[in-house]
Amino acid sequence: MKAHASRLIAARLGLALLTLLIVSAVVFGITGLLPGDAAQQALGQAATPEAVTALRHQFGLDQPALQRYFEWLYLVVSGNFGTSLSNSLPVSQLIATRLPNSLMLAGLTALVSVPVALFIGISSAMFRGSLLDRVLNVLTLSTVAVPEFLIATIAVLVFAVKLRWLPALSYLSEVSSFGGLLRIYAMPVMTLCCVLVAQMARMTRAAVLDQLNASYVEMAILKGASPMRVVLRHVLPNTIGPIANAVALSLSYLFGGVVIVESIFNYPGLASLMVDAVTNRDMPLVQGCVMVFCAAYLLLVLIADLAQIVSNPRLRQR
């Protein structure tokens, strides 16, 4: 019954859209409605009530909150986030120039961290309880808890200050060759990878262990299959779903991690744009960035869910 799987997928899609809608309401509520009267703030305390009323009308602030929300939502859906307050460029244009940089950083980080994490996770699950497993457990447990800026400062101290191999700041305009690319991205990617690998490895280990406890594994061992064969042939196919889930969830950590890393290395990505917007209290820009972040996060979670559905043969073919 393929219909069952597609019905599940449709339900997940609907759920993601509903969540995005609620998120947009929350974001608009926090940034648009709660902070008080933008007209009063723009004119200052000395403004006459008439002037405030006029400006409020001009901003559309005298409309009911719900109507303002839907008008804003309509604009956002059509890709118009308004203009930035600090440099009066369209927000969508600002985001469009920064987004590829962030995607590049995230993509490279994923490319490096996923294989490493899967290797660590699976091998520590295979040798559960061994010295290797315990050492890896303490290592990942500690790395998860370390703030990104500690890793970043240590990296800068070692590679930029002491060894002078890498530049401390990322200037993307200087990228001309593969070597240059490597030099620019080495430290931001390394910093992000540290925490990411630790998280992902822990979740992968848990997912694999979960399967290793299943009775079919015991059966395979009793039949005399080698440990290698048990893991590769019996366990791994069953863990694709949970592992995909683990990978997607860990990658979602990137949305928080990049905020710090981009601003340490002065990397021109979306997160540093957002931090600047928050510092300048540039609301349209903040709203735009947040919506992009949340949409990306939901997309990741959605992909994880779909991977879980698709990788489960019981749902795929019957």
Next chain:
Amino acid sequence: MNRPANSSIHHPGTELYDMGLDEIVSDLAVPEPELAGPKPGVLKRLHRRFSVLGLIGLVLVVFWLIIAVIGPWIAPYKSGALSSVDVFAGSSHAFLLGTDYLGRDMLSRILYGTRYTVGLALAAALMASLIGTFFGLIAAVSGRWVDEILSRLFDALISIPSKVLALVVIAAFGSSIPMLMGVAALAYIPGAFRISRSLAVNLMTLEYVQVARARGERLFYIARVEVLPNMIHPMLADFGLRFVFIVLLLSGLSFLGLGVQPPNADWGSLVRENIGGLAEGALAVMMPAIAIATLTIGVNLLIDNLRRRGGRGQGAAQ
């Protein structure tokens, strides 16, 4: 009655540490037996409950808690005192951890900052856990609709990455101590809600709860007497994790200059203030970051230990 314990959107925080909800719940299903027989000595009990690493974690946590209380009294200099003309000095007899970018004693700065880092995070984690547990219980014991609405709402909140949510709120309301506490709590309420809800939903299916329902007890009674006491242990572990996340979140915000504002400083702001000394390899940058790491790693080790030994202790007692 049998509602699914997990809805489709997961939160990294709930799965980061390889506990898995099922594991906690299966721990739960075993009622804690009273230890019979003569009580062993304090040292022996300590040894049975803590491994070496767990003990290290305990010592670190207790150390920082004590420092948070007595820090300002044992600090060799006043927090703001410009005590040296030598900026970014290394370790010396007068200044154990060197001096900062204005020539202030770093040890005193860190001792004073402990209150902000530990105190704020403790308060916020307590708020997040209490409010999250409260709503989780309500969702689990009351009807389908309440559960559905609460779950959708918190799922939406969860899909705003915590750092991004914090940035939005700070953009709207500015940064003050109560605001920071509120925003950190808000960011981690959904996680606490999810965990407590799934624990409670699973508990609700157990016989003794069903017996209580059959007796005709009120929902409030069931939540308070039958369900809540059995959730305390896993919720405490969860509280520790939430504390770690909140420490990292708040120090990250301070590092971006959006957290605790000068003249007050938590450890994150200390790193930010002194980041200029990184090129000289100053102690002033590294020490606060290392302080954060020792605190969060300590909590992590302690929780990991309690989870392992807690389960084993029960098994041994049976």
